[in-house]
Amino acid sequence: MALxxxxxxxxxxxxxxxxxxxxxxxxxxxxxxxVKSAGMATIDCPDVxxxxxxxxxxxxxxxxxxxxxxxxxxxxxxxxxxxxxxEIRQDPAAADGPIMNPLKDKRTATLDRVADAIxxxxxxPEGLDxxxxxxxxxxxxxPGDSASAESTPPADTQPPADNGxxxxxxxxxxxxxAADYADIKSVQPNVPQPAKGSDASTGSFTSECGxxxxxxxxxxxxxxxxGVSNGAHHFHDYVGNQSNTAFASDDDLAKADTSxxxxxxxxxxxxxxxxLQNGKxxxxxxxxxxxxxxxxxxxxxxxxxxxxxxxxPRGKVTAMPRLLRIITGDAKSFVNGPANANASWSCxxxxxxxxxxKYPLCPxxxxxVRTFRFQSCWDGRNTxxxxxxxxxxxxxxxxxxxxxxxxxxxxxxxxxxxxxxxxLNDGGKTVPLYAVDSxxxxxxxxxxxxxxxxxxxxxxxxxxMVDCIxxxxxxxxxxxxxxxxxxxxxxxxxxxxxxxGDGGNGGNGGDQGDGGKNGDDKGTAAPSDGGKxxxxxxxxxxxxxxxxxxxxTPTGGTKHDGHGKGGKQDEPGSTAGPTETTKPAQAPKxxxxxxxxxxxxxxxxxxxxxxxxxxxxxAPESTGAAAVPQTTPPPxxxxxxxxxxxxxxxxGAQLWPAAxxxxxxxxxxxxxxxARRLRY
Numbered sequence: 001m002a003l004x005x006x007x008x009x010x011x012x013x014x015x016x017x018x019x020x021x022x023x024x025x026x027x028x029x030x031x032x033x034x035v036k037s038a039g040m041a042t043i044d045c046p047d048v049x050x051x052x053x054x055x056x057x058x059x060x061x062x063x064x065x066x067x068x069x070x071x072x073x074x075x076x077x078x079x080x081x082x083x084x085x086x087e088i089r090q091d092p093a094a095a096d097g098p099i100m101n102p103l104k105d106k107r108t109a110t111l112d113r114v115a116d117a118i119x120x121x122x123x124x125p126e127g128l129d130x131x132x133x134x135x136x137x138x139x140x141x142x143p144g145d146s147a148s149a150e151s152t153p154p155a156d157t158q159p160p161a162d163n164g165x166x167x168x169x170x171x172x173x174x175x176x177x178a179a180d181y182a183d184i185k186s187v188q189p190n191v192p193q194p195a196k197g198s199d200a201s202t203g204s205f206t207s208e209c210g211x212x213x214x215x216x217x218x219x220x221x222x223x224x225x226x227g228v229s230n231g232a233h234h235f236h237d238y239v240g241n242q243s244n245t246a247f248a249s250d251d252d253l254a255k256a257d258t259s260x261x262x263x264x265x266x267x268x269x270x271x272x273x274x275x276l277q278n279g280k281x282x283x284x285x286x287x288x289x290x291x292x293x294x295x296x297x298x299x300x301x302x303x304x305x306x307x308x309x310x311x312x313p314r315g316k317v318t319a320m321p322r323l324l325r326i327i328t329g330d331a332k333s334f335v336n337g338p339a340n341a342n343a344s345w346s347c348x349x350x351x352x353x354x355x356x357x358k359y360p361l362c363p364x365x366x367x368x369v370r371t372f373r374f375q376s377c378w379d380g381r382n383t384x385x386x387x388x389x390x391x392x393x394x395x396x397x398x399x400x401x402x403x404x405x406x407x408x409x410x411x412x413x414x415x416x417x418x419x420x421x422x423x424l425n426d427g428g429k430t431v432p433l434y435a436v437d438s439x440x441x442x443x444x445x446x447x448x449x450x451x452x453x454x455x456x457x458x459x460x461x462x463x464x465m466v467d468c469i470x471x472x473x474x475x476x477x478x479x480x481x482x483x484x485x486x487x488x489x490x491x492x493x494x495x496x497x498x499x500x501g502d503g504g505n506g507g508n509g510g511d512q513g514d515g516g517k518n519g520d521d522k523g524t525a526a527p528s529d530g531g532k533x534x535x536x537x538x539x540x541x542x543x544x545x546x547x548x549x550x551x552x553t554p555t556g557g558t559k560h561d562g563h564g565k566g567g568k569q570d571e572p573g574s575t576a577g578p579t580e581t582t583k584p585a586q587a588p589k590x591x592x593x594x595x596x597x598x599x600x601x602x603x604x605x606x607x608x609x610x611x612x613x614x615x616x617x618x619a620p621e622s623t624g625a626a627a628v629p630q631t632t633p634p635p636x637x638x639x640x641x642x643x644x645x646x647x648x649x650x651x652g653a654q655l656w657p658a659a660x661x662x663x664x665x666x667x668x669x670x671x672x673x674x675a676r677r678l679r680y
Contacts, residue, residue: 041088042441043078043103044335045070045134048111049224052125055118055386061227062117063386068225069110071439074134075233075293077103078441081136082173088136095136107132171277172294175443176435178424182358184366189352194313194399201311203469205409206476209239209260209269211302217273219289220246223325223388223452230288232331234272234295234437239305241268241456250323253456262477264461268454269307271372272331274300274417278432294444295437303367304416311469312376312407313399319462320408320455325384326392328374329450334442340389343449344371348416357447359435361421368417368434372451376410377401409469413451 049067080099081088088095111128118125170176196202216238225231228246238244243256258266275282275297282299284290311317330340344354346369347362354371362368375392382391393402401407423430435444442448457465468475 041081041085041136042335042443043074043081043100043134044137044441045074045103045107046131047332047336048114048128048131050330050336050340050387050389051131052114052386053390056121058121059117060386063114064224064226065228066110066114066117068228068231070107071225071231071233073103073106073110075440077134078174079293092136100134100136104133107134170294170296170433170435170444171275171279172291172296172444174294174440175445176277176359176433178427180359180435180444180446181361181422181424181433182355184347184350184353184355184360184362187350187353187355191352191354192397194395194397196313197315197399199315200313200399201316201407201470202472203311204474205309205465205468206474207240207260207262207265207267207307207309208477209258209265209305209307211305212237212239212259213301214259215301216242216244217299218245219284219287220244221452222246222248222268223327223384223454233289233293233439234331235284235289235299236270236437236452237273237302238268238270239307241266241454244268244270253323253454256456260477262461264458266456266458268452268456269413271370271413271415271451272437272449274302274368274370274419274434274436276300276419276432276434277428289437294440297432300417300419300434302415303418304414306412306414306416308412308414309409309465309469310376310412311409312395312401314395314401315407316470317376317407317409317466318378319459319466320378320457321383322455322457322459322462323383324378324392324408324453324455325388326374326411326453327388327450328372328453329448331439331448331450332442333447334438334445338447341447341449342372343446343451344373345369345446345449346371355446357445359446363421368419370415370417370449372411372413374411374413374451374453376408377405378408379404380406409465411453 048070052063052067055063077099081095084095084098108129111132115124115128217235218238219230219232219235220228221232221236222244226246231246236244239259241253241256241258243252248256253266253268256266260266275295277297280298282290282297285296286292289295329342330336330338333339333341338357341356344356345358345360346354347360347366348369349366350360350362351369351371360368375394377393377395379391379393385391393405395401395407395410417434419434420431422428422433427433436446436449438444438448455462464475
């Protein structure tokens with residue numbers, strides 16, 4: 001009897017444990033698909049804003065305010081979800097009464113106000129109430145996340161075993177996680193270059209606007225949520241226009257100061273800040289958009305920001321209209337799906353390899369680079385649209401704009417950060433994790449990265465830009481086509497002035513591994529700048545062959561056209577901030593494995609400007625309810641679905657205690673039967 005009971009208990013215990021392993025949060029999903037753990041659960045709501053493709057102009061202010069209210073409701077519900085995590089971990093249905101059902105009721109009332117606002121000046125839309133319901137889902141099953149398709153990292157990069165409490169190690173308690181990172185050296189080159197036609201516009205125009213060393217930041221979004229404080233629910237870095245708040249009017253932007261060297265560029269350039277999850281309490285630690293919404297840690301000032309406008313491979317570009325607004329990427333793509341995702345992540349020396357849904361792990365001496373390639377086709381009429389997307393489009397894979405759209409200069413933002421590859425094996429305790437700010441429920445996923453732009457160029461300067469690009473010249477505030485194209489190519493906004501002739505005429509002192517491409521651009525940075533002596537362009541990655549494609553700015557920085565008479569002094573405001581200290585020597589990092597992702601496309605279309613409201617009935621994953629196909633720029637890589645275990649051999653190895661239990665129970669039964677026969 002003892003053998004039977006002991007063996008049976010061993011079988012039951014082992015089978016129960018095996019059933020619990022490998023599930024999300026360590027507890028696995030039920031047959032209904034509901035989550036067993038709320039450690040990394042998120043709230044997935046249909047993104048109403050992207051589906052309202054046509055809203056009467058007179059109703060847009062009211063509609064924008066109501067859309068911002070929807071975001072506030074989701075943020076509050078997500079915070080409530082985090083606070084209720086232990087209860088919901090035991091019973092997922094426990095979220096319905098206090099969180100999910102009230103959220104639906106609030107959204108229903110808000111959507112009714114949206115319909116009323118539109119109906120006052122146009123046709124009242126039908127079916128908005130179908131967008132009210134939200135779902136509670138684990139992060140691994142969200143359409144914008146590929147964590148469930150991850151290959152297992154090598155032992156030196158594996159996160160600690162999940163005990164249901166460590167799923168979200170970020171300082172704000174909502175990510176990032178180890179699966180959000182990939183070794184850039186394991187990514188294959190993936191940046192295509194469309195063939196240039198005979199009428200291509202091959203020039204470029206650079207605007208130097210600093211790195212936001214003065215710390216102009218807020219959690220507003222004047223494009224998406226004008227007139228709403230904390231409309232972004234995360235903090236933005238701003239360069240260029242210095243009057244960026246949710247309440248800035250077009251006139252305020254036109255009269256504002258600018259951080260750009262050429263004062264004719266008062267444009268607004270902004271993007272979510274990058275933070276180190278190192279325990280530091282910034283001044284926004286207790287503020288909306290900051291620590292109270294899961295955006296915590298030390299804000300990192302960029303080491304370099306390059307703003308370039310490029311041409312079209314098929315034809316000449318036309319001037320951007322003044323006050324044109326463009327958003328690239330999707331701040332909600334973790335739950336929306338990646339259709340509109342468009343930020344790319346890479347490392348200096350590896351910029352022919354781009355990631356969309358992973359943060360890069362860069363080798364020693366290489367810096368993190370995030371790149372935004374904005375939409376470069378305009379509908380010819382509107383400076384904005386109801387969903388802030390359908391008035392612009394991406395060029396196709398052949399470089400041509402969709403029918404009804406015309407090419408405009410393509411804004412390319414390249415932002416460099418001096419951050420070390422985090423230590424994933426201990427959850428970032430040794431070397432902190434880094435991540436972008438995000439809406440709370442988006443959990444700091446890299447796929448949610450995005451950039452925003454408002455064109456406030458003087459008309460004359462815009463005309464110069466167009467002429468420069470169409471005539472094939474390389475221009476900027478330092479001069480026009482005829483200066484330093486060699487040594488200054490590797491210059492950095494945070495470096496010090498170089499002597500004439502060191503790698504070119506008057507080139508900047510590049511950062512470590514980011515020197516000029518021609519010769520050794522050996523400008524020596526002052527200690528307060530946080531810069532480093534520039535080496536040759538191959539220093540950051542000696543094994544890498546020289547890059548030949550022109551779709552990504554060269555490793556060291558952008559070209560400048562200064563005439564090369566004496567050293568070129570960096571613009572004011574580009575001095576490295578207190579976080580930009582020289583990196584200590586770093587041991588080489590072990591290789592990790594990732595595979596290229598599939599190309600993605602994003603839909604777009606034209607805003608007809610008519611006084612009617614159109615609502616897309618598509619699911620949340622199809623967020624861009626528009627008619628014209630919108631091809632996403634060069635695709636980034638991620639990880640293709642791969643299994644990390646689960647073979648028959650592994651299953652047998654995991655269940656061997658159960659097998660022994662079966663043998664013990666069987667032996668006990670045989671002995672029991674023999675004893676009975678001997679007794680009788």
